[in-house]
Amino acid sequence: MDRSDYQTDVLIVGSGAGALVAALVAKEAGLETLVIEKTDLVGGSSAMSGGGLWIPNNPVSREAGVEDSFEMAWRYLEEVVPAAGPAASPDRRRAFLEYGPQMVEFLRRLGFRWHAAIGYPDYYPERPGGSKRGRAIEGSIFDGRQLGPWLKRLRPFPGAPPIPIHTNEVASFLVSLRTVRGFLMAMRVFGRFFQRALGKVPMGLGASLVGQLLWLCLQRNIPIWLESSLEELVVDHGRVAGAVVRREGRTLRVAARRGVLLAAGGFEHHGEMRERYLPKPTSTDWAVGASGNTGDAIRAAQALGAAVALMDKAWGGPVVILPQGQVSFLVGERSLPFSIIVDSKGERFMNESASYVDCWRWQYERHRQTPAIPAWLIMESRHRRYYPFGLLPPGITPQSATSSQFLVRAQTLRELAMRIGIDPDGLERTVVRFNRMAQQGKDEDFHRGESAYDRFYSDPRVKPNPNLGPLERPPFYATAIYPGELGTLGGLLTDEWGQVLHENGEPIPGLYATGNTSASVFGGTYPGPGSTLGPACTFAYIAMQHIVQNMQLVERV
Structure with missing residues (x-):
């Protein structure tokens, strides 16, 4: 030069x-x-x-x-x-x-x-x-x-502040209210946070x-x-x-x-x-x-x-839009039991616990047949009671943390479907079938919970399949799911x-x-x-x- x-x-x-x-x-x-x-x-x-x-x-x-x-x-x-x-x-x-x-x-x-x-x-x-x-x-x-x-x-x-946790600790942390191992893991992570009182800035x-x-x-x-x-x-x-x-x-x-x-x-x-x-x-x-x-x-x-x-x-996967407008990538939340992902007909079309890149691809494939962007993550009360959702701790869902596309709440599945604009009959049929499979412990449609990767983000207290939990107890929640990206x-x-x-x-x-x-x-x-x-x-x-x-x-x- x-x-x-x-x-x-x-x-x-x-x-x-x-x-x-x-x-x-x-x-x-x-x-x-x-x-x-x-x-x-x-x-x-x-x-x-x-x-x-x-x-x-x-x-x-x-x-x-x-x-x-x-x-x-x-x-x-x-x-x-x-x-x-x-x-x-x-x-x-x-x-x-x-x-x-x-x-x-x-x-x-x-x-x-x-x-x-x-x-x-x-x-x-x-x-x-x-x-x-x-x-x-x-x-x-x-x-x-x-x-x-x-x-x-x-x-x-x-x-969020820098989180002092390792990736292989996250799964246990998500079920800290459900297992002794999870509780001890949460105590360990909170102990690292408390190091800030000593002037340290622990990062993971x-x-x-x-x-x-x-x-x-x-x-x-x-x-x-x-x-x-x-x-x-x-x-x-x-x-x-x-x-x-x-x-x-x-x-x-x-x-x-x-x-x-x-x-x-x-x-x-x-x-x-x-x-x-x-x-x-x-x-x-x-x-x-x-x-x-x-x-x-x-x-x-x-x-x-x-x-x-x-x-x-792209390195894509399901994302949600928070009420404040921020975008958040979902990994463990969609894999944990008492939840499913459905399209506009109220029908499942994926293994919700699979790799996020696979989920990204499946959402686009489904959308070419049936409107599925957005899709909807449907949860029942136990999901919100037991597990964190994004930065929300278990059991806490203030009105300020909800929107027309994030943690929409209803007392029945039909009412929930009407609020988010999907087929209520289809959602009810899907949940009846899913609940039967959850009770049996086998996802006959998409094999959720059969892989060791699926079970990494799961709840071992849910039997017989730690990734499947029936949607039975109100209130029910729905959050819009988009095919976002960690990067191209x-x-x-x-x-x-x-x-x-x-x-x-x-x-x-x-x-x-x-x-x-x-x-x-x-x-x-x-x-x-x-x-x-x-x-x-x-x-x-x-x-x-x-x-x-x-x-x-x-x-x-």
């Missing part, structure tokens, strides 16, 4: 987990690194997430007693990942499985503290190669005080993941520019050599001697891209990912002729080294991508908890390894 305002070896666009891992790898290799983030907060969707990484055969889980191997994981991915073109190629899957454990060990050597999410199963654990004990890992509880003034720059979970989930990575970056004086957006990529002699960045009202040319990594999330908050690529209907109102995920990096690479893939897919999963097509590919199939020199900026190695399937962050961090690690290896090769020549 002939003229530049700032020079570095590696420019990283985005500040989520993948971006920060890449920054650490490059820095440890002796490369100057710059991270730019378009918003005023660090962490992107990673910081707002459960913070888990699905990494088969990783050392942390193996040390905790999980039996796993490359061969087991390969067979599992062969079973569950569909044919999805080059994004999910055997070479990319092999790279993910080989380098994932290395990435985990690399971070541990730097001081990252891992926690094995034992008991949180793969999403299809009964398939060959699947694991019922789970392959997910996450950050241990982290004291946010270590971030100093940067603590205020860590993107928070919407509407995505806050721990990004918090620890940010802390490691700050220790190494890696520069992070906030409110600095990517305007365009710069090409010099056929190679991506930097970018034009808008920062503090100024346009700067940043030279990147070794390469640029795009790790800026997907496009779930870009209305035009949603309309162009995603299934219909679609709305930015249903997006749960970070607000800065507007596809800037994808479009910048497309301007250079970069190929894209899987653009019609289609993006730039990359090879096994994370290099962005041109439409002609050749790598674009100097340009790399990871996370939701790139097309998923899983082709739209979600193999287990952390299937977004696991590949994001792994391919960030791989991309930096490729840069380092090329640098060493050039130096030898």
Whole structure:
């Protein structure tokens, strides 16, 4: 680049987990690194997430007693990942499985503290190669005080303080009023909250993941520019050599001697891209990912002729719109007993306890036959009495927490159906059939509760099937369900080294991508908890390894 305002070896666009891992790898290799983030907060969707990484055969889980191997994981991915073109190629899957454990060990050597999410199963654990004990890992509880003034720059979970809990503890926490184990888990989590009285800021989930990575970056004086957006990529002699960045009202040319990594999330908050690529209907109102995920990096690479893939897919799932207008992603709430999801005819059309990505797909498939957007989560009184719902504790449903689409209440199912505008006869027929199946303990229609994944979010006191509970006792509640997204999963097509590919199939020199900026190695399937962050961090690690290896090769020549 002939003229530049700032020079570095590696420019990283985005500040989520993948971006920060890449920054650490490059820095440890002796490369100057710059991270730019378009918003005023660090962490992107990673910081707002459960913070888990699905990494088969990783050392942390193996040390905790999980039996796993490359061969087991390969067979599992062969079973569950569909044919999805080059994004999910055997070479990319092999790279993910080989380098994932290395990435985990690399971070541990730097001081990252891992926690094995034992008991949180793969999403299809009964398939060959699947694991019922789970392959997910996450950050241990982290004291946010270590971030100093940067603590205020860590993107928070919407509407709640940092939650000091691990993902494999959440299921027990949800049934804290029902089981001794759940009660003890709740006491443990509340005990962590009380550490705030001692001046600590305990963090779990995505806050721990990004918090620890940010802390490691700050220790190494890696520069992070906030409110600095990517305007365009710069090409010099056929190679991506930097970018034009808008920062503090100024346009700067940043030279990147070794390469640029795009790790800026997907496009779930870009209305035009949603309309162009995603299934219909679609709305930015249903997006749960970070607000800065507007596809800037994808479009910048497309301007250079970069190929894209899987653009019609998303890491989706059932979401609800809270009375205050916020969107909330449902996982455990829809899986617990005494509830069903129905369409406008009042009929069930899915296994409510299944993977959220499957539920997202099923809702769109149903809507093509019968209006099912919104669908409705129907609950009876025991669901509200026993379990939390979003941020509402069990048994507490104030009028201020209800709306025409959230926790609508009625004394009969027919009255409830009339209030929400669905077929009352259909709902009554559905509930009669469902209640019979709940009493027998077998969902003859959708097999709810048969998989170990279904039973992860369940109530063991409900017999004979912990995911099924009859809808008998008023009041009854209904909440509108929309097909929202944690993030889009289609993006730039990359090879096994994370290099962005041109439409002609050749790598674009100097340009790399990871996370939701790139097309998923899983082709739209979600193999287990952390299937977004696991590949994001792994391919960030791989991309930096490729840069380092090329640098060493050039130096030898």
